[in-house]
Amino acid sequence: MDGVQTGVKICGLTEEAGLEACVEYGADWIGFVFFERSPRYISALQAKALASRITGSIRKVGLFVRPDDTVLERVLDQVDLDILQLYTTPERAVQIQAKFGRPVWSSIPVASQADLPRLCTVERLLIEPKPPVHATRPGGNAQQLNWDLLHGWQPGYSWMLAGGLNPENVSQAVAITGAPAVDVSSGVESAPGIKSPDAIARFIHNARSPAVS
Numbered sequence: 001m002d003g004v005q006t007g008v009k010i011c012g013l014t015e016e017a018g019l020e021a022c023v024e025y026g027a028d029w030i031g032f033v034f035f036e037r038s039p040r041y042i043s044a045l046q047a048k049a050l051a052s053r054i055t056g057s058i059r060k061v062g063l064f065v066r067p068d069d070t071v072l073e074r075v076l077d078q079v080d081l082d083i084l085q086l087y088t089t090p091e092r093a094v095q096i097q098a099k100f101g102r103p104v105w106s107s108i109p110v111a112s113q114a115d116l117p118r119l120c121t122v123e124r125l126l127i128e129p130k131p132p133v134h135a136t137r138p139g140g141n142a143q144q145l146n147w148d149l150l151h152g153w154q155p156g157y158s159w160m161l162a163g164g165l166n167p168e169n170v171s172q173a174v175a176i177t178g179a180p181a182v183d184v185s186s187g188v189e190s191a192p193g194i195k196s197p198d199a200i201a202r203f204i205h206n207a208r209s210p211a212v213s
């Protein structure tokens with residue numbers, strides 16, 4: 001590690017207690033899930049209300065699955081998102097980044113080293129495990145990537161590790177992969193869609209206290 005603090009994103013916020021824990025314990029980003037089939041789905045109006053309670057420098061990430069322009073326009077009309085996290089093709093991600101004038105993070109499903117991109121054409125890539133065959137959503141499945149695939153990987157662009165992280169395993173994940181930033185949803189929940197403030201506190205602390213690999 002180079003001494004730079006690991007970035008932390010807490011994804012799938014739906015209620016005030018979770019949001020306040022993210023602010024209090026120093027998350028860098030919070031995520032709102034605008035995918036209706038998710039247990040973490042939040043409407044644009046609900047996200048606007050929650051976002052109004054943010055203090056400090058925490059940044060708001062909006063997560064979309066293959067969105068058309070109308071959906072993005074409707075949400076951005078209500079909530080001033082700082083970043084768009086997308087599950088879509090690389091071409092569409094670049095198009096959205098240009099059209100909406102906001103940084104885009106693209107999710108990359110990974111099952112082997114051959115899936116690791118050599119180039120990044122958006123602001124950051126989220127390296128996640130490929131979802132299970134019968135999954136009803138492309139992320140947020142509490143499924144863990146084989147971290148060894150990323151050992152020694154230095155892509156030369158910004159990236160973030162996601163998938164199956166929790167307060168107990170995050171420091172080891174950072175130590176093995178060298179991830180500059182981590183993303184969690186299921187691993188800090190007390191029930192689907194409900195975040196645990198205690199788990200958020202422990203996750204953020206442990207993400208920034210990497211184990212010796």
Ligand SMILES: O=C(O)c1ccccc1NCC(=O)[C@H](O)[C@H](O)COP(=O)(O)O
Pocket residue numbers: 011012033035038039040063065087126128137138139140141142143162163164165183184185186187
């Ligand atoms: O959380 C969801 O329900 C979801 C729905 C559709 C696309 C992505 C979704 N979540 C993505 C994330 O929360 C994270 O980026 C990441 O996949 C971590 O998830 P988890 O394994 O639950 O920590």
